[in-house]
Amino acid sequence: MTREVVVGAAQLGPIGRAESREEVVERLLTLLRSAAERGCDLVVFPELALTTFFPRWLLDEGDESGLAGDTTELDSYYEREMPNPATQPLFDEARRLQIGFHLGYAELTPDGHRYNTAILVGPDGDVVGSYRKVHIPGHERHEPWRQFQHLERRYFEESPDGFGVHEAFGGVFGMAICNDRRWPETYRVMGLLGVEMILIGYNTPLNYAPDPSQNPLQAFHNHLVMQAGAYQNGTWVVGVAKGGVEEGVESLAQTAIIAPSGQIVAQATTIGDELVTATCDLDMCDRYKKTLFDFDRYRRPEMYTLLTSTTGPQALVEADPDAAEHA
Amino acid sequence: MTREVVVGAAQLGPIGRAESREEVVERLLTLLRSAAERGCDLVVFPELALTTFFPRWLLDEGDESGLAGDTTELDSYYEREMPNPATQPLFDEARRLQIGFHLGYAELTPDGHRYNTAILVGPDGDVVGSYRKVHIPGHERHEPWRQFQHLERRYFEESPDGFGVHEAFGGVFGMAICNDRRWPETYRVMGLLGVEMILIGYNTPLNYAPDPSQNPLQAFHNHLVMQAGAYQNGTWVVGVAKGGVEEGVESLAQTAIIAPSGQIVAQATTIGDELVTATCDLDMCDRYKKTLFDFDRYRRPEMYTLLTSTTGPQALVEADPDAAEHA
Numbered sequence: 001m002t003r004e005v006v007v008g009a010a011q012l013g014p015i016g017r018a019e020s021r022e023e024v025v026e027r028l029l030t031l032l033r034s035a036a037e038r039g040c041d042l043v044v045f046p047e048l049a050l051t052t053f054f055p056r057w058l059l060d061e062g063d064e065s066g067l068a069g070d071t072t073e074l075d076s077y078y079e080r081e082m083p084n085p086a087t088q089p090l091f092d093e094a095r096r097l098q099i100g101f102h103l104g105y106a107e108l109t110p111d112g113h114r115y116n117t118a119i120l121v122g123p124d125g126d127v128v129g130s131y132r133k134v135h136i137p138g139h140e141r142h143e144p145w146r147q148f149q150h151l152e153r154r155y156f157e158e159s160p161d162g163f164g165v166h167e168a169f170g171g172v173f174g175m176a177i178c179n180d181r182r183w184p185e186t187y188r189v190m191g192l193l194g195v196e197m198i199l200i201g202y203n204t205p206l207n208y209a210p211d212p213s214q215n216p217l218q219a220f221h222n223h224l225v226m227q228a229g230a231y232q233n234g235t236w237v238v239g240v241a242k243g244g245v246e247e248g249v250e251s252l253a254q255t256a257i258i259a260p261s262g263q264i265v266a267q268a269t270t271i272g273d274e275l276v277t278a279t280c281d282l283d284m285c286d287r288y289k290k291t292l293f294d295f296d297r298y299r300r301p302e303m304y305t306l307l308t309s310t311t312g313p314q315a316l317v318e319a320d321p322d323a324a325e326h327a
Numbered sequence: 328m329t330r331e332v333v334v335g336a337a338q339l340g341p342i343g344r345a346e347s348r349e350e351v352v353e354r355l356l357t358l359l360r361s362a363a364e365r366g367c368d369l370v371v372f373p374e375l376a377l378t379t380f381f382p383r384w385l386l387d388e389g390d391e392s393g394l395a396g397d398t399t400e401l402d403s404y405y406e407r408e409m410p411n412p413a414t415q416p417l418f419d420e421a422r423r424l425q426i427g428f429h430l431g432y433a434e435l436t437p438d439g440h441r442y443n444t445a446i447l448v449g450p451d452g453d454v455v456g457s458y459r460k461v462h463i464p465g466h467e468r469h470e471p472w473r474q475f476q477h478l479e480r481r482y483f484e485e486s487p488d489g490f491g492v493h494e495a496f497g498g499v500f501g502m503a504i505c506n507d508r509r510w511p512e513t514y515r516v517m518g519l520l521g522v523e524m525i526l527i528g529y530n531t532p533l534n535y536a537p538d539p540s541q542n543p544l545q546a547f548h549n550h551l552v553m554q555a556g557a558y559q560n561g562t563w564v565v566g567v568a569k570g571g572v573e574e575g576v577e578s579l580a581q582t583a584i585i586a587p588s589g590q591i592v593a594q595a596t597t598i599g600d601e602l603v604t605a606t607c608d609l610d611m612c613d614r615y616k617k618t619l620f621d622f623d624r625y626r627r628p629e630m631y632t633l634l635t636s637t638t639g640p641q642a643l644v645e646a647d648p649d650a651a652e653h654a
Contacts, residue, residue, distance in 0.1 A: 134630050137619070162630040182619065184511035184559055185631045192633045194640040210618040217588055221558060224589055228555030231548060232511055261544055262551055291537040292464070292509065295639025303461050303489040304512045306519045308635045312622025313521040 003282045005169045005197070008035035008043040009238050011255040013272030014246030017052045021086035024050050027273055028090055028103075034275050036097040041123065041169055043094075043275075046201035046242040047104035047178045048116065050087070051077045053203045053242065054106075055151040056249055058142045065140075067154070074155065078108035082119060082127075095125035100169060104177060104201040106156075107132070116156045118175045118201060122168055129166035131175035132159035135183055146209045148249050163189040171196040171282040174235075178202040181239065182225050184232070185307070191233030192295065196282045200226065200239045204252040218252050223264065231262030234288030236280050244271040260285045330609045332496045332524070335362035335370040336565050338582035340599030341573030342379045348413035351377050354600055355417055355430075361602045363424040368450065368496055370421075370602075373528035373569040374431035374505045375443065377414070378404045380530045380569065381433075382478040383576055385469045392467075394481070401482065405435035409446060409454075422452035427496060431504060431528040433483075434459070443483045445502045445528060449495055456493035458502035459486035462510050473536045475576050490516040498523040498609040501562075505529040508566065509552050511559070512634070518560030519622065523609045527553065527566045531579040545579050550591065558589030561615030563607050571598040587612045 010031040015024055028045060035043045048054075054077045061069025082105065083091045094101050100123045107117035116133035136158050138150035163186065165174045174190035174197070181200050190198060204222065208214045214221070222239070230237040236259060243253030255268035257278040266278040289295075310316045337358040342351055355372060362370045375381075381404045388396025409432065410418045421428050427450045434444035443460035463485050465477030490513065492501045501517035501524070508527050517525060531549065535541045541548070549566070557564040563586060570580030582595035584605040593605040616622075637643045 134627055135625055137625065158627065159630070179625075182559065183626070184515060184555070185626075185634060188511060189631060189633050192637060192640060192643060208619070211614050213614060214588070214619070217590070221589065224551070224555050224558060228511070228551050228559075231551060232509065232555075261541070262548065263544070287538050287540060292535070292541070296641040297639075298462055298464065298506075299510070299512075299638045300461055300485065301635045301638055303486070304516060304635050306516050307512060308628045308631050310519060311626045311628055312624075313519060314623040316519060 003170055005042060005171065005280045005282060006038070006040045006277060007238055007257060007280050008038065008040040008275050008277045009240045009255045009257050009266065009268070010035065010043050010045050011240055011253060011268045011272075011274045011276070012046055012049060012242045013244040015052045015242070017247055019052065021050050025086060025090050029093055031273060031275050032090065032093055032097065032099065032101065035277070036099055038275070038277050040099055040277055042100045042102070044102040044199050044201070044238045044240045045104065046240045047118070047203050048106055049103055049201065049242065050079070050105050052247060053249070053251070055138060055155050056148040056247065058149055058151065075108065078106040078114060080108050080110070082107070091121065091125050094121065094123070098123045102175065102199045102201070114156050115159065116152065116177055118177055118199070120166060120168060120173060120175060120199065128168045129164065129173070129175070131164070131177065132161055133177040133180060134159045134162060134186070135179045137179040147207060148205070150205070165190055165193040165195050174198045176200045178204065181229065182221070184229065187229035187233045187235070191235060195233065195235050196285045197236040197238065197280065198229070200237065201242070202239065203242045206250045206252055219254050222252055222254050223256060226256065226258050227262040227264065230258045230260055231288065232293065234260045234285045234293050236260060236282070236285070241268070260288050330497055332369060332498065332607050332609060333365070333367045333604060334565055334584060334607050335365065335367040335602050335604045336567045336582045336584050336593065336595070337362065337370050337372050338567055338580060338595045338601045338603070339373055339376060339569045340571040342569070344379045344574055346379065348377050352413060352417050356420055358600060358602050359417065359420055359424065359426060359428065362604070363426055365602070365604050367426055367604055369427045369429070371429040371526050371528070371565045371567045372431065373567045374445070374530050375433055376430055376528065376569065377406070377432050379574060380576070380578070382465060382482050383475040383574065385476055385478065402435065405433040405441060407435050407437070409434070418448065418452050421448060421450070425450045429502065429526045429528070441483050442486065443479065443504055445504055445526070447493060447495060447500060447502060447526065455495045456491065456500075456502070458491070458504070459488055460504040460507060461486045461489060461513070462506045464506040474534060475532070477532070492517055492520040492522050501525045503527045505531065508556065509548070511556065514556035514560045514562070518562060522560065522562050523612045524563040524565065524607065525556070527564065528569070529566065529579075530569045533577045533579055546581050549579055549581050550583060553583065553585050554589040554591065557585045557587055558615065559620065561587045561612045561620050563587060563609070563612070568595070587615050
């Protein structure tokens with residue numbers, strides 16, 4: 001197997017609240033077939049690619065600390081199994097075309113856990129690996145002062161599994177989801193596992209209510225963190241948006257394929273359904289992994305103990321009021 | 328005391344092998360006085376700011392594993408105390424002008440340890456804190472195939488102390504040196520300690536012998552890592568170069584002051600001695616530290632254990648051949 005992987009980053013435009021999974025899967029199939037025509041080995045769909053971004057609404061009638069009341073609509077946005085009747089055509093067509101794909105969706109487990117999940121499916125149609133979002137952004141409780149909600153922390157549990165890598169497509173693949181990409185630990189854990197390509201889907205509203213001064217910087221921040229994560233770990237990064245104006249909320253597009261050099265080698269130019277492709281040489285990773293970022297040679301874990309011993313400055317001060325003075 | 332700090336990033340052009348400390352200190356004094364005229368509270372000088380970048384030469388006659396033979400010239404590049412007669416005028420003038428400064432230099436301790444060191448001096452002339460480089464790049468042994476050497480790993484020990492922060496100038500300050508800036512752990516350790524401004528001096532040759540494909544990307548990488556480190560930790564970053572062509576070796580300039588937003592707010596336009604200044608509002612850090620990057624709320628240290636339990640993929644595989652399969 002060659003170490004070149006042709007990747008299609010399949011950006012999605014908005015998905016309406018009333019849009020059915022069957023309609024969405026038709027859109028995914030269109031992108032998948034375009035990818036096949038362009039010689040792709042792998043198509044990367046974004047986070048929560050099957051439905052509208054439902055955390056923007058309060059959809060249950062719970063008290064402040066948890067879900068309750070009628071959760072019928074909320075539950076309708078989750079997948080109870082994968083594949084399922086609505087997504088089976090995607091699996092079938094991918095297998096027929098011998099293309100792998102990455103798909104983000106809301107997962108409701110048989111025992112009632114809710115995760116923001118992604119899977120990687122090989123060209124034979126088998127699931128190679130799955131990932132549940134580690135860094136859940138937003139808030140737990142209804143905050144009426146916001147123009148729209150970001151209730152991810154109400155609707156999803158944090159992953160109990162963490163980050164992993166998977167051998168696929170002749171290389172080492174990893175996944176992260178949306179807000180994970182802003183945290184250097186995300187890339188580093190997978191970097192330590194030898195990752196060569198990280199697939200990241202995202203839904204990023206352009207209006208960040210807690211600090212609107214960040215709004216005009218969203219595109220810059222998006223690329224900054226993915227480019228730094230790629231470079232600092234010598235890995236390819238594929239960042240794929242669900243962008244455009246969805247149910248009145250404007251979201252970032254800016255889908256990009258990023259080389260281990262940190263360079264953007266392909267980028268979407270629209271805010272709708274759009275496929276961008278790049279031929280990614282996985283051997284390029286070693287230019288960084290075996291030189292400047294030879295972790296085994298240069299890293300100093302004994303100097304990083306705070307990274308795993310505390311969540312943040314407040315926990316640190318609570319644990320030891322003198323600790324903040326000097327590491 | 329106001330939370331606005333006026334910072335001068337005092338880039339240096341080349342320092343010749345024959346240039347004396349007294350001559351260099353005169354250059355530093357010129358920059359210091361310019362900074363005073365421009366209202367600076369703090370002037371940041373680069374790494375190894377008192378001498379030429381001597382790791383580019385083999386300066387001893389040791390066997391492969393350590394220094395030996397005549398180390399007279401090598402030793403001449405280190406400071407045995409700070410301040411010392413050559414640098415005392417800088418301390419005196421800074422105190423007179425009531426300006427703090429940051430200075431990088433080679434340190435030779437009384438018991439024979441060699442470090443790549445920086446100090447932060449307050450406006451009263453007292454040393455507020457010191458830092459020794461954690462991530463030493465380059466190589467330990469003479470490598471004749473190189474156009475020039477990068478013998479930092481021969482001439483400097485790794486810091487035994489790690490990263491810390493210091494209360495100064497009305498805020499929380501940290502230091503890092505050169506190659507440290509490429510490692511996200513550098514910023515994160517200090518971010519967890521609540522850092523609000525990180526001072527980083529660097530000497531970065533534009534020719535990276537182990538992988539020349541990185542040469543045209545040096546300026547991009549330099550800003551990428553510092554901008555990401557600033558944004559991801561909600562901190563100001565001041566990156567100051569010794570640039571230009573020094574003893575035939577071309578080094579990166581690109582001195583920059585970077586806001587907690589990741590935006591470059593001031594940047595050098597020459598490759599020589601140049602002062603760039605910015606008024607830095609330390610309260611701006613909270614826009615990020617208390618929202619998107621509220622570490623106590625969003626970080627998940629239990630998912631980052633690999634960051635401190637292993638140096639890299641090779642150590643991981645040696646420790647447990649199955650570990651690389653999945654975290």
